[in-house]
Amino acid sequence: MVKKCLVSVSVTLLAVVAISLFALSPSHIEQLANHFLGQDLSIKIGEKNTLSSKGAELHSFTLNLNQPEACPLVQLENVQAHWWDKRALQAEKAILDYACFQQIPSAEDATKTEFNLTALLASLPDVSVEIADLQVINAEAISSPALQQLLQSQLSAALSYQDQQLHLQATGKTPERELIQLNATLAEQQVSGHLTYQPQADQQHQADFQFALSQNILDIPEQGKFNLHWQRPDLALTQADLSLQWQDRQGILVLQDVAHQQPILNVPFKVEKDQFQIENGQFYWPVSNLQQPLQGVLNLTLHKLTEDWLPLNMDVRLSLFSAGEAGKGNIVIYGTQGVINKDSLNLPLEAHGNVKYGQSIAYVDTAFDVRGNQEDMIALFKEKSILRVNWKEPNANMTVRIPMTDVIIGKYGVGGRLQAFLQGHTAQFSDIDLHLDGQANQFVAGITSLFALRTDDFQRNGVILKSSDSNWWKWNFNGKANVKALKSPITVSGKGAWQSDHVEIQQLQAHLGKFYTSGIRVPKVEMRLKDTLHWYYEEEKLQGLLQASIPDIGLDYGGHFVKPVLELGIDGKALKDFNLAGNMTAGGLGPIKLFAHYRNDELVGRLYWLEQSAKVFQTLFPQNWEWEILNGTIKGQTDFDVSAERGLQMGGHFSIRQAEVAFPDGELRGIEFALPYRYLNSRVELVKNPVQVSVNYLKSGVLVAENLSVKVQGYYPYSTQRPLTLSELKFNLLGGEMSVNKFALPQQKIANVQLYNIDLSQALTMAEYTQVGLSGRVNATLPFWLENEHCIICDGEITKTDEQDVNLTLGPELITGLKSGGLTEGILADVVSNMNLQKLTANVNLTPNGMLTLASHIQGYNPTKRNKHPITLNYTHQENVYELWDMVNYGSTFEQNLEYQLYQKRK
Structure with missing residues (x-):
């Protein structure tokens, strides 16, 4: 592309020469100019021209490319040429055809035109050229937004040649500001200049350059230097200095982070007759979303296969260094006999080693081919390639293993069969063994710093696909683990997907084994999704609906809940921070309302039930008691806290009104009490205030008592240190009254x-x-x-x-x-x-x-x-x-x- 730009400058100069020849021989201009330009180029002068002793006015002047297809390279309109006191050319408009410039034979073509710099300059008279309006047409193929912005700006240029020095000044303006300004000088085969560029109000670029041209201006200059400074708040390097200099086929590229005074690149290179070589090129890249910078050493050799520079053989060795609490890490990426063609690349590579950050280690053991063209470059992984990450935190140690066989990584992400094996433990689970297996299609995994997102439709196997049909990984999953808090195994299976900016679980079947905790026995729990679980991680939004079914919940004292069913709506930010809301039913009991919040490995919430018939609590009486609830109502509320460290903690109250209970040798009537309680360390605590219990009528065999009342306070199960105290016990018996002022269980006195x-x-x-x-x-x-x-x-x-x-x-x-x-x-x-x-x-x-x-x-x-x-x-x-x-x-x-x-x- 650089050589084509040099060609465009050359042919523009030739156009200037052709117009200047009017002063010498206007009648033979086309013939003489076309003879000088040879077979590839020709000029065409339009009609309605005016010629005088001091100059000429041309309606139009065109420089054409004759082959491979005839097209106009440059067209000048309303041209004024002066040659009396000085030679000058002014054009109201100049139109450059970008598509035509693309047809200029490149330096790699077998038949190419050489432009001798000395001969070219010697043929030029002293002259100045001014173009008020410079336009570039047929440039739709240019995809760069910056170049399109430049081409659509108001461009102008001024060129002068005096005393064997060539000066160029060009500007580009928008209504808001001066977009670009270029000043360049060519003298004694040395080109020097200064460039300023401001694409946005908060962006600045300044460049200085100097290099020596060869006699053939299409050849690469033998020496030169280029310095660029930029300020770009939108880039990772907001302020940087880039320096490139070379001489006698050796040079160095240096990039400096000005804001942090940190060297980023230091790449020495050498250009020989048949190869280009980088030896011990060092780089340092402080990527913001990584725990440590990306740094390493690059060795690269490009070998010429023919007299031209393409195709090339490439040998490369790249070492990436890292350091963490687990020590130092190093990954080596190397490959030989890679081939670089004009429009494609095919490079076999291998990568081995590890990266360490914090307490975590990533292991790489892969072989892959990098192939394709500039627009569609991919890495295709070979058999037995694998990535493995050992991730550590204070309460977690996980190993993630990702087989990479036949996986494709390209500009738009990852494709092919993508699997993941997860093993280890977390704060909540031990013996985790989870397997995800599915297909990926241009999947970026949220890493937009490395991959581009599809914004246009694309074609695969002759079928046009929408851009929305990309960036996904759909998988089935199955696995098992042990729930630490419950000391119980759990198995899971289902299917889900990670698409664009969200993860969803579409199907879930989970089975939790039997467990015993805090006086509660559960034979098993079966869980499933009633609605898809969605996690929009960028928006911090989590939603879903879960159902859990239990055959029976047994209580240590003998009561039980019959076939509890729990339906929970999930709404939150992430898998570690969400709210729960739902209902629980158990036989006729319920619905019991539940509201909870899970965060920092802790579940905190509240459940309550409105007043309902006490008969639904029949199963809470042990069956061997043979008690039957006849009448009454119950309502209640409980706050709870569940964590791996503290287990289950609860507190709340429930009340019973006008309850009646029958048992084989008696009955109770008019039972009433309001019970505030706290459940802590597998013990019920009635410590805030004494609980007042009253019973209107008690009959046990021949014993009949009425108007029983008692205050209860303390702990259950009770102990010597934490007794259960009954006080102010009294009831009517045998026409009189029986009372106990106070006694405690276990009784100590x-x-x-x-x-x-x-x-x-x-x-x-x-x-x-x-x-x-x-x-x-x-x-x-x-x-x-x-x-x-x-x-x-x-x-x-x-x-x-x-x-x-x-x-x-x-x-x-x-x-x-x-x-x-x-x-x-x-x-x-x-x-x-x-x-x-x-x-x-x-x-x-x-x-x-x-x-x-x-x-x-x-x-x-x-x-x-x-x-x-x-x-x-x-x-x-x-x-x-x-x-x-x-x-x-x-x-x-x-x-x-x-x-x-x-x-x-x-x-």
Whole structure:
């Protein structure tokens, strides 16, 4: 292209010479000029010309290229030529045909025209040429936006030749600014000049050049230097100096980053008769999106295969250096016997070694061919080529292996079968083994700094494809891993794609194995997508819909959730930062609403359910309890936090209103409580405020209690350091009241059961004693210790109330039995058969095996006797209350079980 530009300058000079010849022989101008130009070039002078003694005015003047196809190289319009006092040429317009210039025989053609510089300059008279409007036509083939901007600007040029010195001045302007200005001088075969160029308001370029021309101006100058300085905020190097100089077939190219005072290129080169050579050329490139600069050494040799410079044989060796916490790395890329043709390249290469950055290492072991033309250069990888990256972070160690066999990398990205094998562990997963396998089509993987994006339609195998049908990688995937937090295996499979600026998963089947955590047992979890998962990573947008199904969730105490189904909408920025929103159902339970946010390997959220029938929570009762929920409502809310380090943490509250529960030997009615709680370290904490629990009615066998209330505070499961405390326990029992002020589980000290105003007749009725009658009321204090090895009730005391006496009546059968024992027993039976007890005290002890010892002291009289003599009795009674309770409770339990079974049948 440089030689063609030199040709264009030469032929323009020849046009100037031809016009100047008017001063010598206007009538023979065409004949003489065409004879001088030879067979390749010719001139044509238009009609309507004016000739005078001082000059000439030409309507048009054309310089034509005769072969291979005739076309006009340069056309001048409204030309004025002066030769009297000075020789000058002025043209109102000059039109250059770019397509015609492309047909000028190149230096590589077998038949070429040589332009002798000395002869050319000697043939020129002193002259000046001015072109007010310079236009270039038929230049659509030029794809460079900068050149198109230049060609479409207002161009002008001025050329003068005086005292064997040639001066050129050219400008290009736009309405906003001066786009380009060139000043150049040719003297004694030395060309020097200065160029300024400002394509945008914030961009500046300044160049100085000087080189010595050969006698044949189409030959490369034997010596010269070129310096360029630019300021471009849109480039990686915003300020830089480029220097190129050569002499005696040796030179050096130097590029300096002015902003950071950093050398970028230092490339010495040597040009010999049959080869071009770069030896130990050094480069340093601080790529902004890499953790370290790209730096290395280049050795390159180009061998001539013929007398001309094309085709060429190429040998190359490139070493790339890197350094990281894992040490230093080096990749060597080398190849021999590559061939460079005029329009194509074919270079076999191999690359081996590693790159290290931070704690990560990338390994390269590939062989590939670089081939194609300037517009379609590709790298085709050969068999057994592979890339491997070992990526490390504080909580992760992953190896990614990418087979490269038959993969194509070109200007527009990667094509062919593209696979990836991922193995290792992250903060959430261990033993990861994931395989992606699919087809890529001009896939850039978001690396726009290396690849260009398709913006026009293209053709493949004779079929026209839209630009939108590029930059994608579609794959199937399958793999497995272990979820660290759950200690459970997971398998995944499905299909997805990475296209343009987003990644999507179109199908997903995931199976999570059984796991146990925080008192919860899950046999398995099956997950699938209900809608495509989209991740627009440039826009930081993530969307999708996921469904998880579980056969059953078991709780340690025996309850369970039946067939939970969880539907979750995903909306966020990235795979490590997104929101979740959805519903969970389990049998009749639900929907339970869920809102959560996943970020920094932590899931934080809230779930709640509106008030609904308590019957849907039936499965939360252990089956062996045989409890049935009859009525009531429940509502609640829970905040939770899940992370690999802390596990599951929860906190919230739920409330129960007017619940009724039936069980085989009893029932509960009017259950109400509001329970704020916190779940931490596999333990429920009720520590903020005591929980007030109330039950209107309790029946267990023959025991009936009403208006039960208690405050609960502490921990469950409980321990010595973290007890569960019950306080202010009280309920109505046997016409009186029973209360416990406070006791803790596990029990560390003795506590007291207080009985107040207990109706003895109701107690005997409950105990089904028919041979003893008691009326009146008593109080009792029963110290108890549930886990004491000596006594459960320890020295309890029963006393008569002060309000009224207690009446004792023995039944006829009991009296008859006592009298049959002898005279003493008969007298006793007669005395105590009916007594008013004015004093009653009893000491009570109950051992862990159920043996009750009752030592009583009574004082009273027989109201049926006239004298009403006082009677004092001391009486000790022992009986196993467990056996007694079983006998007493049998009938009631049978009745209650019958009612329970009838209810079961009605369901």
